[in-house]
Ligand SMILES: Nc1ncnc2c1ncn2[C@@H]1O[C@H](COP(=O)(O)OP(=O)(O)OP(=O)(O)O)[C@@H](O)[C@H]1O
């Protein structure tokens with residue numbers, strides 16, 4: 001049986017550990033704080049700063065895992081290349097994890113090397129350079145720190161007067177030592193999707209049915225599966241997903257994000273790991289959920305097919321206040337609903353907008369997806385996180 005070192009122990013990691021436990025694997029869960037969700041279900045845990053290379057090296061040497069499975073971006077991923085040389089499998093590959101922790105590496109790979117269609121973009125290391133970039137890509141446009149996630153430091157420029165504050169906001173929201181931003185033309189998309197893509201060792205690449213989602217304040221609020229998309233757009237997205245995952249290498253599940261606009265499909269970005277919008281697969285929409293797929297691909301267990309079994313939706317349950325001992329009310333109300341399920345992640349503390357749980361709904365494939373989403377939103381509203 002394999003020994004897996006999980007770097008990042010949030011709710012996505014927790015579901016991954018549960019999937020691994022079910023087929024007898026050993027998992028050591030790592031995060032920067034104790035009692036993180038995935039630690040609660042793992043064999044062992046470690047608390048370190050994963051951006052600290054020495055601390056990372058020590059944990060890897062101590063456990064000598066077969067696999068390193070990153071769950072987050074904020075890790076000293078440069079070290080992954082050495083771990084690979086030591087014979088450890090970094091999931092899906094050291095390159096995939098390292099390229100996606102910085103928007104520049106993945107965007108240049110996608111747009112320049114692979115020729116995928118993306119929003120027009122420029123980089124900037126000063127407010128003056130940003131001004132130049134903004135004028136080149138045009139207004140409106142979106143500014144993001146090269147290193148950030150969950151919309152941190154991201155803002156939309158609507159007039160030239162916004163440039164200075166967009167720069168300052170991006171610098172303040174930047175993670176790590178890089179002070180550089182990307183400015184992208186605003187894509188007037190009709191919808192956005194996540195295409196969960198599974199690359200396998202010695203087997204073909206598989207796609208899940210596309211997942212639709214709605215973002216607010218940089219995080220997703222609802223996701224649903226299947227998303228409405230034309231066959232033409234779907235094939236285009238699948239073709240782009242196949243190209244970019246192949247270039248990154250390795251086996252595992254990727255969440256590839258696209259914008260669907262009047263003038264076609266735009267590649268946006270990707271996670272080389274289960275995606276938060278993919279929690280909808282916990283609603284029983286597929287024969288395997290995204291965590292089981294990731295695990296099977298990693299372990300080189302052949303996946304014959306991915307089937308869509310039901311229409312489903314997920315809606316997040318957020319905290320509204322700071323608490324060192326969050327409690328929940330309304331659980332019995334959500335439990336009473338038909339074709340509805342939920343997860344409470346067991347996070348030891350809350351803060352405003354922190355994701356604490358998720359409501360999950362499903363129905364037959366004939367049911368309009370909007371109805372299933374509406375039920376998920378109402379179900380999530382029944383639960384309150386108390387401080
Ligand atoms: N160029 C763009 N045009 C229009 N909308 C955009 C653009 N870039 C980003 N957005 C919107 O902002 C959201 C977040 O952007 P992006 O995925 O790049 O950031 P992120 O911080 O990595 O988010 P996450 O980590 O939550 O996926 C997108 O899902 C989309 O709704």
Ligand SMILES: [Mg+2]
Pocket residue numbers: 257269
């Ligand atoms: Mg994103």
